[in-house]
Amino acid sequence: MVYRVLSTKKLQPNQKLYLLNAGLAVVEADFIGIEYKPFEITDIANNLIFTSANGFRGFLKHADSKLFTGNIVFCVGDKTKELIERHGFTVTAVANDAEALAEIIIRDYNNRMFTFFSGSMRRETLPDALAKANIPLTETQVYDTVLAPQKINTPVDAILFFSPSAVQGYLVENTITDEACFCIGATTAAALEGITDKIVIAHKPSVENVIVQVRSYFAKFHEEGTKEHKE
Structure with a gap:
């Protein structure tokens, strides 16, 4: 069969x-x-979060994205990590899913501020977890999921x-x-x-x-x- x-x-x-x-x-x-969308880079924290490769690719679409290679990156997935590192960024923490990444941030990096580059249909898992832990998070949508x-x-x-x-x-x-x-x-x-x-x-x-x-x-x-x- x-x-x-x-x-x-x-x-x-x-x-x-x-x-x-x-x-x-x-x-x-x-x-x-996936449809990438224009966005403004303002008030970017020193710590960047990407929960998908599409989020990082969308971020790279901005002309000034390379100015932030010195920022610290947190991401979901080894493939996303590899993509990010190929473009000269340093990944400090990687997890298998958004929930696990939030746990790492809350446990080890709770005194920092973060910027999350997301898609239009992202789940509330990570933002909710950081909000409950009183960790400052700004969010910028860089792509639409259709x-x-x-x-x-x-x-x-x-x-x-x-x-x-x-x-x-x-x-x-x-x-x-x-x-x-x-x-x-x-x-x-x-x-x-x-x-x-x-x-x-x-x-x-x-x-x-x-x-x-x-x-x-x-x-x-x-x-x-x-x-x-x-x-």
């Missing part, structure tokens, strides 16, 4: 190949789009989600029944609360680790099928 998985974002060729090499059929579609709903008529056995907004975009035209849902992190998984219990969360917030979890999940079915065939 060939299992079919749906990625709610277009994968890189090598990422898709890793699934295909596991004997899986792959369906791809982008359920969200839903791109579309109907998927091909039956699938699993769905790969990489953001809460992708969950939202998918559910506009589709429903989730017994498909296994693979999520890049706990925040994305939370968007599926009350919809399904068949959720697998990546050990690290990266596309690659989501794919690793998918391969491991379906490898078990393949091994069981092979065992039954031999018996």
